[in-house]
Amino acid sequence: MSVFIVESKPKSHVSEAYRTLRTNIQFSTFDNEIKSILITSAGPSEGKSTTAGNLAFAMAQIGKKVILLDCDLRKPSIHKKFSISNKNGLSDYLIGEVNFEDTVVKYSDNLHVIPCGTIPPNPAEMISSNKLKNFIQECKELYDCVILDTPPVIAVTDAQIIASEVDGVLLVVAAEQTDKSAMLKAKELLEDSKANIIGSVLTKVKIKSSYGYGKAYYYAEENRCNKKSKIKKKGYVLKEC
Numbered sequence: 001m002s003v004f005i006v007e008s009k010p011k012s013h014v015s016e017a018y019r020t021l022r023t024n025i026q027f028s029t030f031d032n033e034i035k036s037i038l039i040t041s042a043g044p045s046e047g048k049s050t051t052a053g054n055l056a057f058a059m060a061q062i063g064k065k066v067i068l069l070d071c072d073l074r075k076p077s078i079h080k081k082f083s084i085s086n087k088n089g090l091s092d093y094l095i096g097e098v099n100f101e102d103t104v105v106k107y108s109d110n111l112h113v114i115p116c117g118t119i120p121p122n123p124a125e126m127i128s129s130n131k132l133k134n135f136i137q138e139c140k141e142l143y144d145c146v147i148l149d150t151p152p153v154i155a156v157t158d159a160q161i162i163a164s165e166v167d168g169v170l171l172v173v174a175a176e177q178t179d180k181s182a183m184l185k186a187k188e189l190l191e192d193s194k195a196n197i198i199g200s201v202l203t204k205v206k207i208k209s210s211y212g213y214g215k216a217y218y219y220a221e222e223n224r225c226n227k228k229s230k231i232k233k234k235g236y237v238l239k240e241c
Contacts, residue, residue, distance in 0.1 A: 003050070003081050006057040015054075021201065022058040028168070028198045036136060036146040036166040038071075038195075040159040042186035043152050046174035047203035049077045052149040055170075060110035064144040067104070067112045069136075071150045071162060073123035076116030078149055082107060089117020094131050100138075112143070127158045133165050153186045163195035171200045 002008040006015045025034055039055070041048040049072075056068040069090060070078035079086040084105045092098045093114075105113045120126050139146045148166060150159040163169050169190055173183055190197055 004053045004057055006054045006061070010061075015058075018054045018058045019061075021055060022062070025168070025198065032167065034168045034198065035140050035144065036148070036168070037198075038148045038150055038159065038163055038166045038169045039172060039201075040150045040153045040163075040169065040186075040190075041172040041174070042154050042178055042182040044075075044155070046152075046172050046178060047201075048152070048172040049081060049149050051170070051172050051201050051203065052147050053078070053081055056111055056113075056145075056147050059145045059147070060108065063110065065110055065112075065142075066145045066147065067114065067139055067143045069114050069139070069146065069148045070116040071127070071148045071158065073116055073120055073126060073158070074151055074156065076119070078113065079115035082113055082115075084113060084115060086115045086117060089115040090135075091117040091120045091123075091126060093117070094126055094129065094135070095120075124157065124161075128161050132162070136162075136165050153189050154182060160189055160193040160195075163190055163193045167196065168198035169195045171197060172203055173200050174203050175205045177204060 005012055006018050009015060025037065028034060037055070039048050039052045052068060056066050060066045068078065070076045071090065072078075073091055076086065076089075079089070082105070084107070088098045088102050090103065093100060093103045103114045103117065105115065107113050126132065136146065136148070146166075148162060150162060153159040153171075159169075171183075171186060171190065187197065
């Protein structure tokens with residue numbers, strides 16, 4: 001069974017939360033279309049890769065042609081989650097070993113995936129190269145939506161470097177896991193990079209329903225909150241939207 005709940009359980013409340021995320025992104029701006037979206041987090045294991053995959057499925061389900069790029073050239077996981085080969089991928093294309101077509105995995109008619117490929121000895125140089133910047137622009141011309149999974153923003157500078165090349169950035173925050181100072185530091189680093197932070201995704205929220213307790217993923221965009229209620233988690237405040 002797929003680890004991506006939007007694919008495996010499309011009628012679940014968590015899948016609905018991802019569809020709400022998709023809708024909020026579509027309506028997040030009236031002037032410029034959000035076609036390329038970078039997803040990162042403050043630290044590891046906060047759910048960024050899972051969020052990237054589920055958002056890709058949600059976008060593809062409404063007929064958009066989507067490509068998901070694994071830009072985590074240090075500790076990639078997209079190929080594992082999709083159960084696809086990591087033999088040829090982004091890094092191999094950037095050094096000229098393979099053509100674009102050789103890196104693309106056509107997971108479905110509307111969803112294509114490019115895994116990381118060979119883990120390079122110099123990921124920082126590869127991430128900051130003009131070839132990657134041009135590659136992202138080419139993907140935007142070929143696809144309706146480009147989703148980039150990147151390393152945690154505090155650990156390395158990769159996400160900061162790419163952030164200025166995309167239309168929007170989503171910051172993933174894990175409930176009862178992400179430290180307040182780490183969350184604020186991640187936001188500061190992205191803002192310093194002139195990133196367009198369109199919102200955040202709160203993951204690993206324990207909820208109570210008729211099916212018991214589980215995990216849900218909620219979306220909160222700081223510029224579109226209308227409710228005054230607030231949720232307190234580990235000493236910091238998240239707005240409820």
